Amino acid sequence: MARRRRAGPGVRAPGNRSSRILGGGGAGRSTLIAAVSTLVFFGILAYLVTSSPGWPEVRRSFFDGEVFGEALRDIAPRLLLNIKIFLIAEVFILVFGLGIALLRSLPGSVLFPFRLLAIAYTDFFRGVPTILVIYLFGFGVPALGLSGVPSSPFFWGVASLVLVYSAYVSEVYRAGIESVHPSQEAAARSLGLSRVKSLRFVVVPQAVRRVIPPLLNDFIGLQKDTALVALIGPVEAFRQSQIEVASKFDYTPYFATALMFVALTIPMARFTDWLAARQRRRMR
Amino acid sequence: MRKLLTLLVLCCGLLLAAGCGSDDDEGDGGSAGGTTTQQAASCDKDSLELVNPGQLTIGTDNPAFPPWFEGTAEFEPWDPTTAPTKKGYEQEVAYGIAKQLGFTDDEVKWTVVPFNQSFKPGPKSFDFDINQISYKTERAEAVDLSESYYDVEQAIVTVEGSRIADAKSVADLKDAKLGAQIGTTSLEMISSTIEPSSEASVYDTNNDAISALKAKQIDGIVVDFPTALYMANVQLDNGKVVGRLPAGEGEYFGVVLEKDSGLTDCVNEAIATLRDDGTIDQLEQKWLAGGAPVLE
Numbered sequence: 001m002a003r004r005r006r007a008g009p010g011v012r013a014p015g016n017r018s019s020r021i022l023g024g025g026g027a028g029r030s031t032l033i034a035a036v037s038t039l040v041f042f043g044i045l046a047y048l049v050t051s052s053p054g055w056p057e058v059r060r061s062f063f064d065g066e067v068f069g070e071a072l073r074d075i076a077p078r079l080l081l082n083i084k085i086f087l088i089a090e091v092f093i094l095v096f097g098l099g100i101a102l103l104r105s106l107p108g109s110v111l112f113p114f115r116l117l118a119i120a121y122t123d124f125f126r127g128v129p130t131i132l133v134i135y136l137f138g139f140g141v142p143a144l145g146l147s148g149v150p151s152s153p154f155f156w157g158v159a160s161l162v163l164v165y166s167a168y169v170s171e172v173y174r175a176g177i178e179s180v181h182p183s184q185e186a187a188a189r190s191l192g193l194s195r196v197k198s199l200r201f202v203v204v205p206q207a208v209r210r211v212i213p214p215l216l217n218d219f220i221g222l223q224k225d226t227a228l229v230a231l232i233g234p235v236e237a238f239r240q241s242q243i244e245v246a247s248k249f250d251y252t253p254y255f256a257t258a259l260m261f262v263a264l265t266i267p268m269a270r271f272t273d274w275l276a277a278r279q280r281r282r283m284r
Numbered sequence: 285m286r287k288l289l290t291l292l293v294l295c296c297g298l299l300l301a302a303g304c305g306s307d308d309d310e311g312d313g314g315s316a317g318g319t320t321t322q323q324a325a326s327c328d329k330d331s332l333e334l335v336n337p338g339q340l341t342i343g344t345d346n347p348a349f350p351p352w353f354e355g356t357a358e359f360e361p362w363d364p365t366t367a368p369t370k371k372g373y374e375q376e377v378a379y380g381i382a383k384q385l386g387f388t389d390d391e392v393k394w395t396v397v398p399f400n401q402s403f404k405p406g407p408k409s410f411d412f413d414i415n416q417i418s419y420k421t422e423r424a425e426a427v428d429l430s431e432s433y434y435d436v437e438q439a440i441v442t443v444e445g446s447r448i449a450d451a452k453s454v455a456d457l458k459d460a461k462l463g464a465q466i467g468t469t470s471l472e473m474i475s476s477t478i479e480p481s482s483e484a485s486v487y488d489t490n491n492d493a494i495s496a497l498k499a500k501q502i503d504g505i506v507v508d509f510p511t512a513l514y515m516a517n518v519q520l521d522n523g524k525v526v527g528r529l530p531a532g533e534g535e536y537f538g539v540v541l542e543k544d545s546g547l548t549d550c551v552n553e554a555i556a557t558l559r560d561d562g563t564i565d566q567l568e569q570k571w572l573a574g575g576a577p578v579l580e
Contacts, residue, residue: 060426139495139499139501142500143495151499151500152501153501230486231487231488231492232487232496239466242400242467245400246466248423248425249425250422
C-alpha cells in the first residue's frame with residue numbers, strides 16, 4: 001500500500017498495470033493473497049450455485065454442452081448483422097449528435113426556435129423506450145405507403161437506433177462543449193475569430209476529445225440494443241438464439257449469445273479504458 | 285500481467301466447470317419420448333398433484349385468439365384474467381379435459397402463461413398449458429407434452445393483390461418474402477418446405493407479422509390453418525388464404541405439463557376419451573372448419 005502512494009494514477013509503468021486490479025503493489029505476496037481469496041470466493045459461489053436444489057434442472061436448460069456448440073455455430077454468422085447495424089448507426093449518430101448539440105448551444109435570441117427544437121428532440125427520444133421507437137417507425141412509417149420511403153425493416157431499425165442514440169450522444173457532446181472553460185472562447189474571440197470559427201477551431205475540438213470515453217460508453221449500449229431491431233423482422237444473433245430456444249425448449253442458446261455479445265463489448269471497453277488513461281497522461 | 289492472466293484463466297475454468305460440466309453423470313434414463321413411463325396412478329381427482337389444491341389451473345397466453353379462444357363477442361380475443369367464456373376450440377377442449385378428470389367448470393382456474401414461459405425451468409404455475417404448442421422430441425426433453433388434441437396443417441395468408449395472392453403451388457412461393465411467429469413450426473416450414481430465395485422474417489407475435497404484412501415488408505405469413513382463416517377473415521382487410529401447405533410429418537398440438545408430471549397420463553386418457561366419444565370431431569367442426577386448396 002505504501003508503494004502505491006508514490007505511483008499515482010497515470011504515471012504507472014506499463015508492466016505494472018495489473019496491480020490496480022489486484023489491489024496491491026504487484027509483489028508476489030499480495031498476488032498470492034489475491035489469488036487465494038479469489039479462488040475461495042468463486043469456489044464458494046460455485047458451490048452455492050451447484051448445490052442449490054434447482055441446479056440440475058438449470059444446468060440442463062441453460063448449460064447444455066451439446067446445444068451450446070450447435071448454438072455458437074448457428075448464431076455466430078447472425079452476429080454479423082448486429083455488427084453491421086451498429087457500424088452504420090454509429091457513423092450517423094456521431095454526426096447527428098454533434099449537430100444537435102451545436103444547435104442547442106447556438107447563442108442569441110433569434111435562434112431560440114432551433115434551441116427549442118433541439119431540446120424537444122433530446123427530451124422526446126431519450127424519454128421514449130427504444131423498443132417503442134423501433135415499433136412505431138418500423139411498422140408505422142412503411143404502412144403509410146408513401147412513395148419513395150423505404151419499407152425495409154433493416155433501414156427503419158437502423159434509423160430508429162440513430163434517432164434514439166443521437167439524442168443521448170448530443171447530450172454527451174453538449175456536456176463536453178460546456179466543460180470547455182469560457183475563457184477559451186473569450187480568448188478565441190479576442191484573437192478575432194468569429195463565434196462560429198471559435199466553436200469550430202477552439203471549443204469543439206477540445207470538447208470532443210474530452211467526451212470520447214463517455215461516447216464509447218454509449219456505443220457499447222448501442223451494440224446491445226441492436227438486438228431490438230429483431231422485433232420488426234430481421235434475424236440477428238438474439239433472434240436466432242430465441243428461435244433455437246423455442247424450438248428446443250432449452251435456454252443454452254441464450255447463454256451462448258450472451259457470451260458473444262460480451263466478447264464483442266470487451267475490446268470496446270478496453271479501448272475506452274486505454275483512451276481514458278492516455279487522456280489522463282496527456283492532461284498532466 | 286502473467287499472474288493476472290493465470291488467475292483469470294483459473295477463475296473462468298472454475299466457472300465453466302461449474303457451468304458446462306459434462307452431462308454424463310446426469311443419467312437421462314433414455315426417456316426421450318413424449319409420454320412418461322410413470323405409473324398410471326389413479327386419476328382420481330383427489331389423488332392428483334395440483335398447483336392449487338382442489339382446482340385445475342390451466343395456462344394460456346394473453347390475449348388468447350380465436351378460433352382457439354373467443355371473448356364475449358364473436359371473433360373477439362379472450363383475456364384469460366377475465367371470466368371464462370367457454371368459447372373457442374382450445375377453451376372447450378380444456379373444459380372437456382377438466383370434466384374427464386372430474387372437475388366442475390367452477391373448479392377450473394385460468395392463468396396467463398406466455399409461450400416462452402411455458403417451458404422455463406423450475407416449478408410451473410399451471411397444471412397444464414394449452415396454447416397451440418406443437419409436439420417435438422427436443423421439447424419433450426424439457427416438459428411433458430400430451431397426445432394430440434389437434435392435428436395441425438400449415439397455411440399461407442396474404443392480402444389480395446400481393447404477388448403471391450394467386451399462387452397455386454409451393455414453387456410459386458419461391459420468390460416471396462415470408463414471415464412467421466417465433467417458436468412456431470410454421471417458421472420451420474418456411475425453410476424446410478418452401479425454401480424461398482429471401483430469408484424468412486421472424487416476429488414475436490402473429491400481430492407483429494400482420495403489421496409487417498400491412499406495411500408490405502413481407503408478402504405472406506405462414507401460420508396454422510385455423511389461425512390463417514381467422515387472420516384472413518377477421519384481422520386483415522382483403523385478407524386471403526393462399527392455400528394449405530403439404531402436410532408435414534404428422535405435426536400436432538399437445539398441452540404442456542411439467543416434466544414427469546403425474547397428470548400427464550390422466551390428461552392423455554382424457555383426450556383419448558374426448559376423441560373416442562366424438563367431442564373433438566364435433567369441436568373441430570364447430571370452431572375450425574373452413575376450406576382452402578392444398579398447394580402442390
